Amino acid sequence: MTKEIVLHNRPVFEQIHPSIYGAAVGLVAWFAAAAWILFDRQDDIGLLLAIISVLLLVAVLLPWSLSLIWKRHAKPHQPHRDETSFHDWRIGDFAVWDSKIHGTQAAIDMLLPLAAVAFGLTAIGIVFLIIARAAP
Template sequence: MSREHVAHNHPANETYTQLHSTVPKIAAGFVAWFVLMAWLFFDRQSLVALPLAFITVLFLVAGLCFSASFLVWFRHRPGYDSHPSEVPFRDWITGKFAVWGSQQSAGQAATEILLPMAAAAFGITVMGLIYTISGSMIGSGMVS
């Protein structure tokens, strides 16, 4: 008798056509992080406040447009498109994701979607830290 498990009902064999609801939430978190770090690190002079305000409004409008389009889709989606219960994120990420008539790992798809926003959020944080550290070193006379 074999002790190997049969994986026919394993989530890795599932192919999903929709993003998990956690992925847009993570994306919104990265965008909020980006805006917060921009205000926190670069709001030093009155000349910078206006461009930061425009960037914040730009991200706010983009987020509101995305949210509005999602709500319209959610309210008017066909009955066959809804699932009785959402799959846990852990199961979704181990499955496959349908892309342009093909399939790829759902984890890889989520990474490709979130990577630009994560890079921008981490990048503005690192640039802000460098800006703050170099400004404090120049202000204290450590660097001439």
């Protein structure tokens, strides 16, 4: 007999909750806003910021538009699922390949790199502005 605790009857989800996608879009918008606000101090940087903004816009709009197409062309014999609350999704399991992880862990794994980049760029930009003001 093992000493591991196994929780039975937890739901297993195969899709990320929409609020996680909303948080990811918010972090991408934070990154773009921080780049434009904190680093747009020279004349030659505007083109690079515009290119990065277009790439981020495509990275957000492409999955969103594909999800709309997928929802619109769903097979008629598939049952309509009720919207799952974030709390239920968070305490459930998330299917990953042939395994499953806890919903909270899946959200952290998805959002942590985006948060690190957005908050890191903000911190670097603030330090950049402080040093630029202190320079003679």
